[in-house]
Amino acid sequence: MTDVADSSSIRRLSEWDAAELRTLTEEYGSPLYVLDLERVRQNYRRLVAAFPDADVLYAVKANALGDVLSTLREAGAGLECASAGEVKRALEAGASGSEIHYTAVNPPAGDLDWIVDAWGDHPALTVTAGSADTIDRLADRGYDGRLCLRVNPGIGAGHHEKVRTGAAAKFGVPAERAVDVLEDAADRGFDVVGIHAHVGSGVSSDQLDAHREFVARMGDLARDVAGAVGDLEFVDVGGGFGVPYREDEEPLVLESVADAIRDALGAVDARLTIEPGRYVVADAGVLLTEVNTVKDARETTVVGVDAGMTTLIRPAMYDAYHPIRNLAADAAASSGEGGRETVPQTVAGPICESGDVFCADRELPVSERGDILAIGNAGAYGYEMANQYNSRPRPASVVRGDGDVRLARRRETVADVTRPEREARRISAADRKTDDPRASDSDNDLVR
Template identity: 60%
Template sequence: MTTEGPPIRRLADWDAAALRDRADEYGTPLYVLDQQRVRENVAALRAAFHDEEISYAVKANTVRATLETVAETGLSAECASAGELQRAADAGFDRVRYTAVNPPAGDLDHVVELAADPSREDLDLVITVGAADAFEALARRGYDGPLAIRVNPGVGAGHHAKVTTGDAPKFGVPYDRVSELASEIVDRGFDLVGLHAHAGSGIHDEADLAAHRELVSRMGDLARELGHGLDFLNVGGGLGVPYRPEEEPLDLDSVAEATREAAGELDVRLGIEPGRYVVADAGVLLTTVNTVKPTPETTVVGVDAGMTTLLRPAMYDAYHEIQTLAPDAGERDPITAMIAGPICETADVLGRDRELPRPERGDVLAIGNAGAYGYEMASNYNSRPRPAVVSIGGGEPRLAVERETLSDLTRLEVEQ
């Protein structure tokens, strides 16, 4: 597998003319996903974490074309819902873990049925439980396959409080109760094969990395303490990428070595589960300028993408680089602008105080690092159809997800 490509793909690295062609052909808003960049990111992870099992955190991007690309690289899949598990299995993953949080009954029913499906006998499935209740619910359903325990190690990290999981009570069995649950699982004849923990999402700065190392250290101690014949210790993902142009990418080799050192000597295989790192810089969002409105505070540049297309800025105050694709951009005077969407919410802003060549109606803007949690978090709020997705980097560009229509919005409604 090739490892060519820069450590991170900046927005300026994309071919502006090719992106304009995609916008002309498919319209906007439009996600463009580059499968070759996905392969490069997986190769970089493999080069650094050469002895560890790498699982793809499916929730970062479940577009079928991307799932198939990741499956072809040989990574396993980490799934947070029955829907993600079904998508991963259908896309060709042969090793999957179902690590749900407070799984609904319907999800458990579907997962247990999938585990027992004779047509899926080649599917290596492990279910991870984050509470004793979840274990009991599986036992009542007759599940007798391998189990892992999600641990709450009391250490969290991430780019925002809303995605810091390792110390949040919602996630995992409290650290000091894991041994008791492990013993019960084994005593009742179940196959306990692993432990799992996850600090959070978007781990990038030194404070986050220090917290990650502390989590790994605690989990290494726990794995040695249990001694229940475990097969693996998964210490989560969350590896961040630089969203701002001035930020440097992670030194993957250093992160991998620090992870191994923090885990210590183990009789089990160490594993990680990156999602964002695999797909973030493999995607851009294209959007068209609808209005340009000077105001006393700023120039508001209205575009056809908004918080229903890319939620991260409204949800997490996240920064995404924005550039114009106008061919004559270099001839225009720069202005400072707010890039705002069409949703009736003050929060519907994709970027504030951004310097752009003076925008004009009809310009296409590109929004970078949109491959992770972009299309995945799109919604129909304000009855807005979700965008289309185009896949490139594997032959000719092809439509991966059709654009929703207004009739799609009411297709499931029942007339009274």
């Protein structure tokens, strides 16, 4: 097995067509997310080829755009969902219950109510519980269907401490208690089908030893569970496969990772399941943003853009690095005659927070007002974590695929931001008029 990744296993920001991206900004405005559906397909196929003996479920939380889910469903992917809303999206994308895993973390009552109702129509749905308490709450609602237990193996890995879930107390039942919890669930009539754990997000090559130990513990636990409650259908070791964000980083050799996982898991009478998200969509997306201000500060040049931490929060939240490229025609020739020189620049957004920066003192071609900057590897956890802080509307998204580019999500307006307040006032006025709060039930349904 080669230890060198194929060049096609990562799409660098430099490989996107600058003229096409500039044209998209002219047509659809800025900020703008662009997602390449063919790249999504390619990444999924690469995973299936590396893990031919496993079920590959896409982690919807990485990018829940309907076009992404439909594309992956057509390619044969199952869907791992972290909320009732994601399950609803999965069903709308054409997934059947047997192709959906609902992995709850401290699920709100409304989520469990919705899931149990959906289970009535989709009895093959798998529910993953992360505590004995969640199992009790499911039983209280009459659920005794397919149950997977999320366990905490005590090992975490990932690109930032905030995403290392494998040892965090929030996630899963301690592994040493898992057999007892599952024995109790089986005695109560649940259909125990699997165990699940997730080491963390963005696991890099230098963290693979920790990942192997994590998988080995899952294999040991699976054998213990099989001895106590019978054979499992699957052992789910999550996803977390990292992608290179920095230009000089090399991608994971996926085939070697797959071999290591199989070896670490050992002999189990259950099917391996993985749940990649970032690996599928990260390099399939870019964020486009327009320069609106260039300011010489004391120690740097500040380049103000119309995207901010409300548009892409990863740099502010995780100190995450994203490649940045100036798409101006002469910026591409910055190292040659007639091109722009490069200078240290701090690219900052319009949010009233000092953390609202995409990079600090990074060498980039000199920026000018009106330039379009592309921020790479924005397909994962970009729009999904976007928000309306400072009353800023969320951006639009376009998708490209099958030779076409189209709007996939319209740009929000300030009216969209304030709509729940206007609807609340209308509902309150209707309640006062009728003196019967039940009269506005249909309106409440509208704003939920």
